[in-house]
Amino acid sequence: MEEEELEINLPQENYSDDDIKTLDWQEHIRRRPGMYIGKLGDGTSPDDGIYVLLKEVLDNSIDEYMMGFGKTIEVTIKDGEVFIRDHGRGVPLGKVKDVSSKMNTGAKYDSKAFKKSVGLNGVGIKAVNALSSYFKIQAFREKQTVWVEFSKAIVTNEASIEPTTQNNGTLVEFIPDTTIFGEYLYRDEYVESLLKNYVYLNTGLTIIYNGKKFLSKNGLVDLLNENMTSEALYPIMHFKDTDIEIAITHTNQYGEEYYSFVNGQHTTQGGTHQSVFRETVSRVIKEYYAKNFDYADIRSGIVAAVSIKVEEPVFESQTKTKLGSRDMGPKGPTVQKFIGDFIKKELDNYLHKNSETSETLLKKILDSEKERKAIAGVTKLARERAKKSNLHNKKLRDCRIHYNDTKGDSMDESSIFITEGDSASGSITKSRNPNLQAVFSLRGKPLNSFGLTKKIVYENEEFNLLQAALNIEDGLDGLRYNKVIIATDADTDGMHIRLLLLTFFLQFFPDLVKKNHVYILQTPLFRVRNKKETIYCYSDEERIAAINKLGINPEITRFKGLGEISPDEFQHFIGKDIRLDKVTMKKEDLVKDMLNFYMGKNTPERQVFIIDNLVQAED
Structure with missing residues (x-):
């Protein structure tokens, strides 16, 4: 039998000189903002783009301060x-x-003028300009001033040199473009954390932020004291x-808790300096005690911060959250040698001179061991x-893209619903x-782990499988999902599971x-609809507003549990309009005290709290 030859006619697309486009720099930034500021966001997350815009402008002011000019910065939003x-x-x-509208223009290419700056590529403030519906920059220098106004990085108004009575410095005003960021809102808690x-x-x-003053006398000691939610075992x-x-x-x-910085930039994803710091601290402590301690025991419970200044730092992305540099500068030592020599000298000396601290630290290491x-x-x-279960883990319905993948644009969106x-x-x-979305199913109410040791994480099959899934x-270096979302019913049982x-x-x-x-996943409590429109409501206020909007006798359904919501409806609540409440911790949230109050034995204080906070549910 002869083989039949098949001819496949593929459509021929015209491909000509007209298809090759060169975008103006403004248009390139506006079309591909993620390349310059990471994700967009509306201000509900601390790494949303509107905070990156704020940071890009502030970095220039900080660089001036680091060069010895200007001890005060005023921020108003x-x-x-x-x-x-x-x-x-x-x-x-x-x-x-030029500095605000010509790409690759800036003072920081000459490392003599800005030796250890964060913004070295001349892009930052231009990105802010391009992504703002209104942008103004005004310079004050030697009793003279000049200002320029832009919209989406196109000049709309400018002034020639004029006399001024104001002190030297720079004023930048901008309004992020709502056509790019949507209806955004700057949240004080995230702005203040950045400024601190x-x-x-x-x-x-x-x-000075909106009239509130921020300053620090003790540097990284103040930072640790601000962020610690457990008591320090010995003085920092x-x-x-x-x-x-x-x-x-x-x-x-x-666990371990680190805060790392390069040239004032908070490297939230760590990098070479954090890895070197972590390893060197462990090694120096091990050598000081001259015992064959496991590094994991030395680091258990550690809370630490490291800040270094590097010439011409190399970051792994424009948003500068992970340091890639291996050297302190073109002619400087390696990061490993610089940090290693410093810690070896200072930490070893300190432990020799402060016996009380070294004894407390030794006890902590021995307890961990x-x-x-x-x-x-x-x-x-x-x-x-867990390995066997992972092959056929009925509890976990995994997704394809994970947070610890080395490549991919969507890693930050990787989520798991519990x-x-x-x-x-x-x-x-x-x-x-x-x-992007995995699901982990609990069999029922998980165990109350309050007051138990980590042994329970391995003994309890459900906790062990959850730990393995994540x-x-x-530590968090291998975390597989950026968002760990607790999705329970909005009733008392669901609230209890959430607490557990x-x-x-x-x-x-x-x-x-x-x-x-x-x-925490927010799910709707009510569905209000008529023949033309359906509105999902997350509160009584939203329900009343929906009834008023839809008019006479709409159909009202109250959802008592997630299982009552059909998959067709559910996709609205976990898609682009997903509502999430981030679980955050503040300095005053001492974990031990808080968990003891809510999850410990029934204390008289908690009984009084429950009685004082009873709410009568609507029928």
């Missing part, structure tokens, strides 16, 4: 408009337009030199069980995005919460 006024040298008057980091890293700098060790500052202590919490060895057998069995019961998990599974046994899961995370993986990975 009102009705979405941002004003930043520094008291540095002021942009040279003849270059005010600036003053911790620049002792002597004052930032603090070491500082020209291009490096570190602070270290231990607490009784599980004792607990680890006590559960070694359980741990091994649990890992083997839900209870077959009907609820079934609805989510059928309506989820299988590329891949967090050895939060207790588990706060006890054994507090960094998962502190690094903003844990969320």
